[in-house]
Amino acid sequence: xxxxxxxxxxxxxxxxxxxxxxxxxxxxxxxxxxxxxxxxxxxxxxxxxxxxxxxxxxxxxxxxxxxxxxxxxxxxxxxxxxxxxxxxxxxxxxxxxxxxxxxxxxxxxxxxxxxxxxxxxxxxxxxxxxxxxxxxxxxxxxxxxxxxxxxxxxxxxxxxxxxxxxxxxxxxxxxxxxxxxxxxxxxxxxxxxxxxxxxxxxxxxxxxxxxxxxxxxxxxxxxxxxxxxxxxxxxxxxxxxxxxxxxxxxxxxxxxxxxxxxxxxxxxxxxxxxxxxxxxxxxxxxxxxxxxxxxxxxxxxxxxxxxxxxxxxxxxxxxxxxxxxxxxxxxxxxxxxxxxxxxxxxxxxxxxxxxxxx
Numbered sequence: 001x002x003x004x005x006x007x008x009x010x011x012x013x014x015x016x017x018x019x020x021x022x023x024x025x026x027x028x029x030x031x032x033x034x035x036x037x038x039x040x041x042x043x044x045x046x047x048x049x050x051x052x053x054x055x056x057x058x059x060x061x062x063x064x065x066x067x068x069x070x071x072x073x074x075x076x077x078x079x080x081x082x083x084x085x086x087x088x089x090x091x092x093x094x095x096x097x098x099x100x101x102x103x104x105x106x107x108x109x110x111x112x113x114x115x116x117x118x119x120x121x122x123x124x125x126x127x128x129x130x131x132x133x134x135x136x137x138x139x140x141x142x143x144x145x146x147x148x149x150x151x152x153x154x155x156x157x158x159x160x161x162x163x164x165x166x167x168x169x170x171x172x173x174x175x176x177x178x179x180x181x182x183x184x185x186x187x188x189x190x191x192x193x194x195x196x197x198x199x200x201x202x203x204x205x206x207x208x209x210x211x212x213x214x215x216x217x218x219x220x221x222x223x224x225x226x227x228x229x230x231x232x233x234x235x236x237x238x239x240x241x242x243x244x245x246x247x248x249x250x251x252x253x254x255x256x257x258x259x260x261x262x263x264x265x266x267x268x269x270x271x272x273x274x275x276x277x278x279x280x281x282x283x284x285x286x287x288x289x290x291x292x293x294x295x296x297x298x299x300x301x302x303x304x305x306x307x308x309x310x311x312x313x314x315x316x317x318x319x320x321x322x323x324x325x326x327x328x329x330x331x332x333x334x335x336x337x338x339x340x341x342x343x344x345x346x347x348x349x350x351x352x353x354x355x356x357x358x
Contacts, residue, residue, distance in 0.1 A: 001085035002105055003154070005034040006093045007075040009213075010044050013051050015094050015200050020055050022096040022133060028103040033058050034079035035093075038072070039065040039213075064253045067340035069214045069327060073163035073173050074335070077245035080154070080162045086111075088154040090174075091197070095119070095149070098133050098196040105151060108191070114181055116150040116174075118142050118192040119199050127201040136198055144190045147174040149197055156186060162245060164230075164238040168331050169216060172223040176230055176238075184236045214341045216327040217320055246336045253338045255355045260289035267295055268322045270315045277329045283356045290326075294319050294348035319348050326352060 004023070008016065023033060035058050040048060045062065052060050061078055065071075076090055087109050091097075098104075108115055120138030129136075160180050167173040178188045216222075229235075238244075262283075266272050276290060295316060306313035317325070323343045330339060339354040 002031040002087045002089060002102065002109070003034060003079070003083045003085045004031055004089045004091060004102075005036065005076055005079040005083075006091050007072050008035065008037045008040065008093045009070055010040045011093050012202060013047060015202060016048075017051060017054075018096055018130070018200060019093050020058065022099075023102075024055065024057075025099050026097070026102045027100050028106060030106070031102050032085065034061065034082065035059065036061045036063065036075040036079055038063045038070065038075040039068055041066050061247070063248045064250050065248055067214065067342060069168040069216065069219075069331065069335075069341075070170070071165060071168050071335065072170075073165045073167050074245070077162040077165065078247055080157060081245035081247075083154055086154055087151065088157055089149075089151045091149055092199075094200045094202055095197050096133055096136070096200060101196045104196055108151070109153075111153050112156075113187045113189060114150060114152050114156070114178065115189045115191050116147055116178070117197050118190065118195060119146065119149060119197045120195040121199045122201050124201045133198065138195065138198060141192075141195065144192075145175075147178050150174060150177070156181065156184075160184065161237055161239045165242065165244055165335060166226065166238075166331065167223050168327075168335070169219040169223065171220045172227045176227050179227065179231050180236050180238065183231075183234045214327060214343065216324055216331075218324055219327070219331075222328075243336060248338070252355060252357055255287055256338055256340050256353050258287060260353065261286040263289045264291070266290065266292045267314075268292055268317045268319055270317050273317065273322055273325060277325065280329070280334070280354070280356075284358055285356065287353065287355045290350075290352040290354075292319070292322050292326075292350040319343070319345070319350065323350060326350065330354075 006019065037045070037048065037060070052058060063075065063078070080088060087105070089105060119142040121140050121142070122136055123139040126137055126139065163173055164176050167176065182188055264276055266276055273292070280288065300316050327341070334354060337354055337356065339352065341352050343350045
């Protein structure tokens with residue numbers, strides 16, 4: 001048996017349906033399909049559940065993590081922890097698959113090798129025509145550097161503790177796995193003999209500040225620097241200081257809608273922000289609310305004037321810097337905890353609710 005995992009957040013339901021249909025039409029049906037929704041909004045989930053009723057074979061896992069940074073690695077690892085089959089394929093929900101894709105997986109499966117697939121990308125116009133797989137004309141193909149769409153021996157992936165859940169946002173997580181497996185002596189092959197997977201065009205505002213989702217302005221750069229260290233230090237294992245593949249507990253997430261035990265109001269002043277982040281480590285079984293509101297420009301100018309005169313002054317950060325500081329703290333220390341985060345750039349306000357179970 002082969003396990004296929006697909007991850008999602010608020011993706012167009014037509015895109016999801018096309019992906020599911022391509023898998024339901026496989027010539028070889030000897031596979032199980034996990035669909036992990038990681039933090040779609042409440043209205044979207046209602047419609048998603050209606051769609052899932054059409055596909056009873058799909059093992060759907062709905063994670064109530066709306067308002068959190070996108071963490072594809074955790075979503076994949078949740079399915080990996082549940083996987084009992086010897087092979088594990090990681091795909092994307094915006095793909096469609098050749099009718100013989102699963103059949104090909106059975107042909108190439110190897111207990112000592114990982115294979116990742118070349119992808120054909122459809123243009124916006126071509127994707128809108130809803131052609132079947134064979135008739136959909138690709139605009140271009142992915143290169144060897146595109147390391148998603150990977151087919152693993154399950155035990156090898158579990159041996160290295162799965163995907164590295166440090167990676168939030170987008171970029172580097174698939175390559176990190178391949179690097180660590182190569183460091184372990186595992187062969188990683190690029191399959192480009194034939195296009196078995198095609199990518200459905202869609203806008204990518206979810207990867208930018210235009211999205212309403214939490215967004216770390218420098219996270220992709222951090223991810224790419226982090227991966228270089230993994231390569232240079234010959235890493236194999238990951239997630240050593242944190243549990244991995246943790247399934248969110250809905251009961252704990254429900255607490256976020258309650259009244260906070262403590263409310264902390266801050267200005268974007270460097271000492272106050274750092275002190276607050278340090279204090280978070282000291283709470284147990286508490287719901288904490290943190291709000292950061294920007295100050296008027298006149299106040300900033302006043303403090304800069306004091307600094308120029310050699311007087312005591314407050315050092316204000318930009319709201320973008322505060323945003324990145326808080327989100328970085330969450331990624332490093334609190335990524336498995338129930339939290340909800342928002343940054344309203346227009347109102348220059350940051351709000352965080354976080355619950356500490358223990």
